[in-house]
Amino acid sequence: MSAYKNYAVQYGRPVDDAIEDRYGETDGLVRQDNAVIDHMLMHRTIRRYTSDPVAEGDFRTAIAAAQSAATSSNLQSWSVVRISDPAHKREVNQLCGNQRQIEDAPLMLVWLADQSRNYAIGEAYDTPREAFDYFETMMLGTIDACIAAQNAALAFEALGYGTCFIGAVRNNAEALSTLLQLPERCVPVTGLVVGRPHPAHDTDIKPRLSQGIVVHHEVYRVAAGEEISAYDRIMSRFQEKQGMAAHGWSSAVAARLGTRSALHGRDRYMDYLRAAAMGYR
Numbered sequence: 001m002s003a004y005k006n007y008a009v010q011y012g013r014p015v016d017d018a019i020e021d022r023y024g025e026t027d028g029l030v031r032q033d034n035a036v037i038d039h040m041l042m043h044r045t046i047r048r049y050t051s052d053p054v055a056e057g058d059f060r061t062a063i064a065a066a067q068s069a070a071t072s073s074n075l076q077s078w079s080v081v082r083i084s085d086p087a088h089k090r091e092v093n094q095l096c097g098n099q100r101q102i103e104d105a106p107l108m109l110v111w112l113a114d115q116s117r118n119y120a121i122g123e124a125y126d127t128p129r130e131a132f133d134y135f136e137t138m139m140l141g142t143i144d145a146c147i148a149a150q151n152a153a154l155a156f157e158a159l160g161y162g163t164c165f166i167g168a169v170r171n172n173a174e175a176l177s178t179l180l181q182l183p184e185r186c187v188p189v190t191g192l193v194v195g196r197p198h199p200a201h202d203t204d205i206k207p208r209l210s211q212g213i214v215v216h217h218e219v220y221r222v223a224a225g226e227e228i229s230a231y232d233r234i235m236s237r238f239q240e241k242q243g244m245a246a247h248g249w250s251s252a253v254a255a256r257l258g259t260r261s262a263l264h265g266r267d268r269y270m271d272y273l274r275a276a277a278m279g280y281r
């Protein structure tokens, strides 16, 4: 059963109610009768999985979806490491905050901004390779990797899998690079764990900021405090429904971005990038 149907069945709601859940209120948004859009609107991160493996054909389909994403100048500056051996996944998890969802999921993917392939091509052509010294070039690979990963996530969800992105692959990027035997100019950007959603632990659609806060017409408009407070109230209701502490959203933002220690090692990521890519400018 797909995650898409799960939602409709478990909560007994028509699919297009997802858009209402996304904003925690009805705000007159136009519903489109479109399966792709419905599917995107129903996304929620899944952190509990059954032990069912990811089928080979499904994996290859999801990678084809990832490779179908747009890619800057068709440079295809990304790669992905597929980790399904439980002992290897455990080692990876030790560097990624020992997260239960990594332990639980049958598959973990580590998405890489990868300029190593293109650098080797430059070497083969004996070109100067100046652009590789600039952060922009690794940023380009990062953007490509994220777009590809999101396409894969949507494809996995469409095939009935649940996913959880893992930013914690950047916690100990240097050690993870060694473990995964990454070459120079090839760095972890995000992880993605994949598995069949555990039927006893489905999650609701998490509300987002209102469109009025994130969309700016012609020029930027700073959101008023009350607009943020309104979202805090929506998030508190969501958290209560989920049986979580109802602290809203903005206090979590302040805590997450408040201290260096909350970065869990990612404060060293830029130094790692400079070393892994031989000195960015």
Ligand SMILES: Cc1cc2nc3c(=O)[nH]c(=O)nc-3n(C[C@H](O)[C@H](O)[C@H](O)COP(=O)(O)O)c2cc1C
Pocket: 043, 044, 045, 046, 047, 099, 101, 164, 165, 166, 167, 168, 169, 190, 205, 206
């Ligand atoms: C790049 C990225 C990294 C993330 N890293 C983690 C992670 O390490 N652990 C985790 O449990 N969730 C992680 N998440 C999931 C977010 O917490 C989740 O997407 C967010 O709370 C919104 O919830 P939703 O996806 O269910 O709508 C990550 C998401 C993204 C996009």
